[in-house]
Amino acid sequence: MSFEEIKQKDQQYIANTYSRFPTDLCRGEGATLWSESGKKYVDFGSGIAVNSFGVNDEEWKNAVIAQLNKVQHASNLYYTRPQAELAEMLCSRTGAKKVFFSNSGAEANECAIKAARKYSFDKYGEGRFRIVTLKNSFHGRTMATLSATGQEAMHRSFAPMLDGFDYAEPTFESVRAKCTKATCAVMLELMQGEGGVRPLPVEEVQKIEKFCKKNDILLIIDEVQTGNGRTGTLYAYEQFGISPDIVSTAKGLAGGLPLGATMFFEKTEKVFAAGDHGSTFGGNPVACAGACSILSRIDKNLLLEVQGKSAYMFTHLGRIKNVTEVTGMGLMIGLLTTKKARAVSEACLERGLIVLTAKDRVRLLPPLTIKKDEIDFGLRILNEVISE
Numbered sequence: 001m002s003f004e005e006i007k008q009k010d011q012q013y014i015a016n017t018y019s020r021f022p023t024d025l026c027r028g029e030g031a032t033l034w035s036e037s038g039k040k041y042v043d044f045g046s047g048i049a050v051n052s053f054g055v056n057d058e059e060w061k062n063a064v065i066a067q068l069n070k071v072q073h074a075s076n077l078y079y080t081r082p083q084a085e086l087a088e089m090l091c092s093r094t095g096a097k098k099v100f101f102s103n104s105g106a107e108a109n110e111c112a113i114k115a116a117r118k119y120s121f122d123k124y125g126e127g128r129f130r131i132v133t134l135k136n137s138f139h140g141r142t143m144a145t146l147s148a149t150g151q152e153a154m155h156r157s158f159a160p161m162l163d164g165f166d167y168a169e170p171t172f173e174s175v176r177a178k179c180t181k182a183t184c185a186v187m188l189e190l191m192q193g194e195g196g197v198r199p200l201p202v203e204e205v206q207k208i209e210k211f212c213k214k215n216d217i218l219l220i221i222d223e224v225q226t227g228n229g230r231t232g233t234l235y236a237y238e239q240f241g242i243s244p245d246i247v248s249t250a251k252g253l254a255g256g257l258p259l260g261a262t263m264f265f266e267k268t269e270k271v272f273a274a275g276d277h278g279s280t281f282g283g284n285p286v287a288c289a290g291a292c293s294i295l296s297r298i299d300k301n302l303l304l305e306v307q308g309k310s311a312y313m314f315t316h317l318g319r320i321k322n323v324t325e326v327t328g329m330g331l332m333i334g335l336l337t338t339k340k341a342r343a344v345s346e347a348c349l350e351r352g353l354i355v356l357t358a359k360d361r362v363r364l365l366p367p368l369t370i371k372k373d374e375i376d377f378g379l380r381i382l383n384e385v386i387s388e
């Protein structure tokens, strides 16, 4: 099937929710991808921070295939080894006490929202169910996570939103002002991803944490995008010197298979009892086997490599003419330029480099294992496109 035929079928039969870039990626090796017609790309997107170790990673493939050869699904009515192993790995690496597995970031956040409400209901009774989130945040597309998302433009056509969310500016003072006797949790991305690759100031986050602890308001950290080594530590919260009560993650966790995880720390470990929450597919053994392969290799050495590549990219990106700001942490990088982000991403694609956008920024999320020559190719194309 030619690209034009695929595009025609897609446009005829698939709901119009995406403005797709004009390529049909079909195979790859690490951070290098090819389209059906053989056009070659370097990947600074990882399928939106999902393909943590790029494409075709041998060890990951072997782990996934080995599990496919055993059982592809068993239901959460039964025990499975990959799920138990992954949960142990997540807990021992983070200090979390329990994990709930789902299939996506939105579901991981739904679970966090339900858990926060139940924690408060069990302890304080009715009425203490509100959650403070930030303006310009992004927490997902389901009704609850869309309601949690602090972007009015995304709410408008889908009103009414779920009751119980209050939106604060990204400062301690604003968060404190939005908290009332009815507040059970504060939910934050430590670095807004879709909102434009903006890390929150560490001091503000620490003040929010202290305030939450004092008032028994749960601190939920949405690490759907920032998690799993993306920012140079296993989870971004480690760099903020805070101890969250709940952490959600998804995107890069299983290296390309759909998997979400909601981690419960000391205070919240006993919130759920049998029947309180569940999922048919959540924690699927194939996805969990893939995640075990990824997580076990996001070790100290890999994280140091991520930090090194990050520093290298920040240095070179900062020197590009017409780049006015470089933001981000690790291999999650935002570029503000004098050009329109979408136009930059389209021009890059034409020249064989895949980049993303987030609001007014170009967003870079290369595989954690990207090679030096692939980084250099990407930097050269970005330099050509942005500085011309």
Ligand SMILES: *Cc1c(COP(=O)(O)O)cnc(C)c1O
Residues within 6 Å of the ligand: 103, 104, 105, 106, 107, 109, 138, 139, 140, 141, 189, 193, 194, 222, 223, 224, 225, 250, 251
């Ligand atoms: C992508 C993202 C989500 C939603 O994840 P899905 O897997 O698309 O449901 C939620 N929160 C953040 C911070 C994200 O980046």
